[in-house]
Amino acid sequence: MSMNSENRNAESSYVACPRYEAALEDQLQGTLRGPEAAMIADHLATCVGCRVALEDAAVSARLLAIAEPATDPGAGFSRIVMARIRQELQINEGKSIWRPFVAVAWRFAATAAFALVLLVSFDLGRHSQWVADQPIVAENRIPEIAPDRPSLPASRDDVILMMADTSHGKQ
Numbered sequence: 737m738s739m740n741s742e743n744r745n746a747e748s749s750y751v752a753c754p755r756y757e758a759a760l761e762d763q764l765q766g767t768l769r770g771p772e773a774a775m776i777a778d779h780l781a782t783c784v785g786c787r788v789a790l791e792d793a794a795v796s797a798r799l800l801a802i803a804e805p806a807t808d809p810g811a812g813f814s815r816i817v818m819a820r821i822r823q824e825l826q827i828n829e830g831k832s833i834w835r836p837f838v839a840v841a842w843r844f845a846a847t848a849a850f851a852l853v854l855l856v857s858f859d860l861g862r863h864s865q866w867v868a869d870q871p872i873v874a875e876n877r878i879p880e881i882a883p884d885r886p887s888l889p890a891s892r893d894d895v896i897l898m899m900a901d902t903s904h905g906k907q
Contacts, residue, residue, distance in 0.1 A: 752789035760790050779801060
């Protein structure tokens with residue numbers, strides 16, 4: 737390994753300053769002029785990370801300039817690629833060791849959800865029956881002002897007696 741490649745590997749751990757990153761791209765394209773160009777030149781003289789980033793970008797730009805543009809693959813390219821991806825996924829899914837476990841897990845989850853719904857509905861039914869069976873007790877906080885309410889009639893005879901009591905003496 738030469739000294740230059742060792743130096744290059746040691747410097748590659750440096751990172752460009754976020755403040756100067758956009759200016760480095762402008763410097764590479766040659767669009768910086770005046771005080772901005774002087775400012776980036778001064779910074780590059782003192783900052784190893786930005787200098788290495790600029791050198792790497794320059795190498796990449798030269799490689800891209802040398803490379804020939806690729807031809808357009810055509811409109812059907814994406815359909816062909818997606819069909820191949822789906823085919824690979826189906827093949828790999830069929831080979832998966834977890835597939836039977838996933839199927840059982842979905843069935844177990846559905847069964848557990850159904851059982852939970854049954855338990856909750858049963859509990860709600862029991863609770864509403866229990867509430868219906870409980871006597872209604874109204875607290876009368878002011879007994880002197882609010883008299884007790886009369887009880888409801890239990891049979892037809894009680895209704896006739898109530899009517900007789902209310903109409904007695906009003907003829």
